[in-house]
Amino acid sequence: QKEVEQDPGPLSVPEGAIVSLNCTYSNSAFQYFMWYRQYSRKGPELLMYTYSSGNKEDGRFTAQVDKSSKYISLFIRDSQPSDSATYLCAMKAPGGGNKLTFGTGTQLKVEL
Amino acid sequence: EAQVTQNPRYLITVTGKKLTVTCSQNMNHEYMSWYRQDPGLGLRQIYYSMNVEVTDKGDVPEGYKVSRKEKRNFPLILESPSPNQTSLYFCASSLNYGEQPQHFGDGTRLSIL
16 A cells, blocks of 8 residues: 555646645654645646645645545645646655655646 | 756667766755656655765665765766666755755656667
8 A cells, every 4th residue: 555645637627616636645654745736747846835734825725634534635726727737745754854755646637 | 047957858768778867956955866757656766865975765776876976966877777767757956855845857758668
């Protein structure tokens, strides 16, 4: 079983929809949670970074962490065609340096 | 512009022919690392470097070598490439060991025939 599970999609939504992307994990030592966005033929770029449980909002993006359920989510409000990309969750444990454990990514397409 | 630059972006080669993928960053970052990305497996770390002359294995180091002689450069060497090393490779850097974010290059797609 993988440490981090992520539905690969593809997920196709109409413009303006609310998108929910999710990851589950098995390692209870994970304390830092990230979402990366990866456009086609590009490297991942950090979108959201949260520590422990709770919510974090940045513009149209909200990251949610539920450590009791070992479940993290990324919500995108008012989705735009420019949000079409693959979204990767990543996690790390304290003292783990820069060792990130990545999900396999969810491919999102926002249609006009 | 702050960036991580990888070369080449695409390479098709044959089994056993040594190759080097270069990575250079212009942000004076101490930490650099290499990942490979495969369908269904996600990004997996190959090697990392905390500073000049300091390197260590990641999760999938077999068949790869690295060196860090200068702060800005971190080349990935495949001494005897094999078809199972066909993958999309990313170099990343961050200010220090343990710091986020990691800045990724745009990737190198390697095909080993």
